[in-house]
Amino acid sequence: MDRICLSVAIMPMAAEFGWPASLQGVIQSAFLWGYMATQLVGGALADRYGGKRVLAAGIAWFSVASLLLPVMLQPATVAAGLTVPAVLLSRFLTGLGEGVALPSMSNLVASHIEPAAKARALGLCFSGFHSGNLVGLVLSPLLLMTYGWRGLFMVFGVLGLPLLLFWLRAVPDVPAAAAAAAGPGAPAPEAAKPAAPAAPAAAARAAAPNSPPGTSMSAINVSINYASTSIPVTEQAAAGLVASNAASAAAAADAAAGPGPSSAAAAAAATPAAAAAAAAPAAKKSDVTVAKLLTSSATWAIIVVNVVNHFGYFIYLNWMPTYFSKALGFDLRSSSFTAFLPWLVMAVGSSASGLLADSLVARGVPVTTVRKSLQTVAFLVPAAALMVLCQPGISAATAVSAMTVALGTTSLGQAGFVANMSDVAPRHAGKMFGLCNTFGCLSGIVGVTAVGFIVEATKSFTPVFQMTAALYVLGVAVWLVWCRGEKVFD
Missing domain, CATH: 1.20.1250.20 (MFS general substrate transporter like domains)
Incomplete structure (x- = not known):
């Protein structure tokens, strides 16, 4: 008007x-x-x-x-x-x-x-x-x-x-939980969507050869979850999310996979720097x-x-x-x-x-x-x-x-x-x-x-x-x- x-x-x-x-x-x-x-x-x-x-x-x-x-x-x-x-x-x-x-x-x-x-x-x-x-x-x-x-x-x-x-x-x-998880440097989503359920460890490992070298389970999950919301994730935010959730992601994957060698366990041990390197390719694609x-x-x-x-x-x-x-x-x-x-x-x-x-x-x-x-x-x-x-x-x-x-x-x-x-x-x-x-x-x-x-x-x-x-x-x-x-x- x-x-x-x-x-x-x-x-x-x-x-x-x-x-x-x-x-x-x-x-x-x-x-x-x-x-x-x-x-x-x-x-x-x-x-x-x-x-x-x-x-x-x-x-x-x-x-x-x-x-x-x-x-x-x-x-x-x-x-x-x-x-x-x-x-x-x-x-x-x-x-x-x-x-x-x-x-x-x-x-x-x-x-x-x-x-x-x-x-x-x-x-x-x-x-x-x-x-x-x-x-x-x-x-x-x-x-x-x-x-x-x-x-x-x-x-x-x-x-x-x-x-x-x-x-x-x-x-x-913006839900407080989503804002806190994204970190201070990340874009602020207007509303959060439920995260996609984590894929079983076996499926994740099968997809691993097609992933960029060094990509961890948690990095894959973070990329999938954020892609579903159509919200860009900065490299810094992705790194923080990967680092903070690596242990829980690995534990969930190992529980689903049962006994045996676990690549998710290695992901849990990833340092923030390694996590950042793993998440960087996905972040750069959205730039x-x-x-x-x-x-x-x-x-x-x-x-x-x-x-x-x-x-x-x-x-x-x-x-x-x-x-x-x-x-x-x-x-x-x-x-x-x-x-x-x-x-x-x-x-x-x-x-x-x-x-x-x-x-x-x-x-x-x-x-x-x-x-x-x-x-x-x-x-x-x-x-x-x-x-x-x-x-x-x-x-x-x-x-x-x-x-x-x-x-x-x-x-x-x-x-x-x-x-x-x-x-x-x-x-x-x-x-x-x-x-x-x-x-x-x-x-x-x-x-x-x-x-x-x-x-x-x-x-x-x-x-x-x-x-x-x-x-x-x-x-x-x-x-x-x-x-x-x-x-x-x-």
């Missing part, structure tokens, strides 16, 4: 302060500059400390930033000619706080949800994001008429407090940097599609009420309520897309096929709908219907490129999301800013829709060639 309220408030603010369309685009893009700045940082922090903590900090931050806007825009600020810098700063700070939301969400889904239900969970999460847009579009004109645009930002800022309290209470904390992610064409497929998606998405988000007002002649309340419908369909479509994708995968359809098919529909249908908007003399009903179809089918991308991030790098979902969303935010900045200049120069949204439709087609071409539905980075 905090990010969409300006798309409604910009109309009375522009009238009050005399902002042309080009400046309106620059002001609305300020949010995205902050939003982009915390994508990678938010993803890295979420993978390190857990999505719950990072998102909680983000909620507190953007709520305070929203409150700052009416506080800064006092008569003295306006008289000094600092109105635009104050608005830009407030929106930039709001974007900084909200930028950690999606990487944190991606981290939580990757670490908490089974692969078979991943697309469904992502669809539900994005449905919540889109629901915030539609609630904001309904409340904003009502608040504007009651309290003015200053009151609008105050109300949405204050609403962040109960949201923060709910988030802190609803999402479970995937941003530069490493960029070496794969699968990553670039997600980046390109993210760029195209965000170009259109943020144009809809920031300019749709203005389009309905200027191009179709709706008043402030009607334009906001009309813009509500496309976001409602998008919210429903996000949940439905996840259910559809998981159902297809459960029936044996290859993941790559599912991701490619849904993303293709998510771009080609909106491209066709936008071309309808380019036709001269279309009715308001046709325009609203076309915009609703465009946003509704775009939501299928939640089960396409968004879910594909966890397919490609399941243990680095936060980092992957932050990387791809950084490129996407930059695209959104370009799109939102460009619309202002285009509309000011041409007095029409037609060139905007034509450009967006062309990008959708380009995105499909790249996606069909480079998309991969299997794990690339461990």
